[in-house]
Each structure stands twice: as C-alpha cells, then as structure tokens.
Amino acid sequence: MAETAAPHLEHSPHLAHHFETPTQQRESATLGMWTFLATEVMFFGGLFAGFIVYRFTTPQAFALSSRQLSVLLGSINTAVLLTSSLTVALAVRAGQTGDRRLQVRFLLATIVLGVIFLGIKGVEYSEEFEKQLVPGYNFSTQALNIPSDASDLVVRRTQMFFVFYFFMTGLHAFHMIIGIGVFAVIAWFASRGKYGPEYYTPIEISGLYWHFVDIVWVFLYPLLYLIDLHK
Amino acid sequence: MSEHIASVKDYLTVYAILMVLLVATVVAAFVDLGPLNFPFSMAIAVVKAVFIILIFMHVKHNEPLVRVFAVAAFLWLAILIGLSLADYFTRGWLNIPGK
DSSP states (O other): OTTTTTOOOOTTTTTTTTTTTTTHHHHHHHHHHHHHHHHHHHHHHHHHHHHHHHHHHHHHHHHHHTTTHHHHHHHHHHHHHHHHHHHHHHHHHHHHHHHHHHHHHHHHHHHHHHHHHHHHHHHHHHHHTTTOOTTTTTTGGGGOOOTTTHHHHHHHHHHHHHHHHHHHHHHHHHHHHHHHHHHHHHHHHTTTTTOOBOOOOEEEEEEEHHHHHHHHHHHHHHHHHHHTOOO | TTOOOOOOHHHHHHHHHHHHHHHHHHHHHHHHOGGHHHHHHHHHHHHHHHHHHIIIIITTTHHHHHHHHHHHHHHHHHHHHOOOOOOHHHHSOOOOOOO
C-alpha cells in the first residue's frame, strides 16, 4: 500500500488525511456538532412549542399541576447543572492548556454532578409516583386540589401537564445519561494523556453537547416549576 | 477559532452571573408581576442561555459559520413557537365554527 500511495508528508498524528490542517479539522468537528445540536433544538422544540400552547390555552390546569413539583429540588438541580457546565468548560480549558490531571478531575467532577442531578430527579419522580401523578400508569387528580368549579377541560389538562413533564424531563435525563457515558470514555482517554493543546476536539465536542443539555434545562426549569408561584 | 483560551476568571464570572440569574428567577417567580411573570422568567432563561452559548460553548470566539449555525437553530425554533402561538392566540378573535 505504502508504495502505491501518494507521498506521505509529515503531519500531526491527530490529523486525518482528508483535512488540510488541524485547524480545519477542528472547525469541521465543531460545525458538525452544531449541526447536530440544531437538530436537537428542533427535537426538543416540538415539545416546548406544544407545552407552551397547552399552558396558555389552560393556564389554570398547568398552574395547579405545577404546584405538585418541588421548587426546592428543581432549583437545586438547576444549580447542580449550571455548576456542571462550569466544570465542563474548565475541562475543555485544561485540554487547551494540556493539563492532563485537571482534564480528568473536571471531567470526573462533571460526571459526579450529572449523577447527583439524576439522583435528585429520581427522588422527585418517586414523590410524583407516590402522589399518583404518572399519566397512563397511576394518574389521579386527588393530590391536585382542583377547585370544584373547574371545568372538565381543566381537569383533563392537568394530566396533559404531567405527560409533558415526564416526557420533557425524561428526554432530558436520557440525554444526561448519554452525556455521562460519553464523559466516562473521554475521562479515561484523558487519563491516558490522549488530549493536549494540539488535539482536544473530543473534550470540546462532548462539552458542547453537555452545555446544550444544560440549556434545555435552563428553559425547562422556569416552564415546569415556576408557573404562577406568586398566586 | 477555539484556539482562543478563555481565562479561568472569565468562566467563574459567567458562572457567578448564572447563579445570580437563577436566584433572580426564583425570587421573581414569588413576586406578583401581573402578566409579566412569564416573560420575565423566559427573559432570564434566554440571558442564561446566551451566556452559556457565547462563553462556555465558545461561540463568541468561533468561526462566523458556527455562529450562523447556532443562530439558525434558535431562529427556526422561534418561528415554530411564534407561528404556533400566533395561531392559537388569534383563534378567539373570529367566530368561526370548529375553531
């Protein structure tokens, strides 16, 4: 093979042959990831659009349902996730500066924060399960304190709130589980010294994914937890 | 390009801003702002997202093409939500059977 191929110029071991320069390679990877994230925005966007339409057509039902969620746990989880975004950003920075120890530490910190988030989410889910708020499984409006003058539509739409709640937070949690898995692999590679100033694309790219998942939660949190709290 | 290495201080500043905004959104949710509660909480979420996108996701120091892709994603989302709401909000304006 080597004899018949074009002369092999010396280049960085990280540079794939179909790229001219490491910079072009990195830019392509970033652009590809953003393309994927754009599809993810559309993916979650449908749920967000549906949620907003239902929320404004039956605001009372969504406010009543929202009261059953734990604002405290939701807020703590938001803080946990924002912190994990910071640790990811610092892990990417450690990739840029070539500090292998910091890469591993910040990636592990991110994984731990992600697991804490999922643990708290699990506690919330179990509370909602006990209050019989899981649509299609054990849904009952008993816990909701629905006023007796509420219309049938309002009563039915409370269940719709929880359909959105479980789908959106569930889809989000699923993304986090994937992210944690990805970071576990990246952290292992990082510990073997695979990443440095010349090549840290995998940390950067998986970081973009994690930040995106964080942004999804940034919008889920006020939409689901903070509906008409002042009333 | 992401050759640019942001300082740790920049990241910590953004993190502090995000935390302040989180507290602000919780506090504001308990205050009666009339019809403004929802827009206010969404505005805070948008500001948070912009900080994450520009600084944490390095869009600020990235290729213009990456910025175009990032903006396009959210622009399309805005169209999706904007036109859906334009439909549902205006249905009551006309007395059409089956609306």
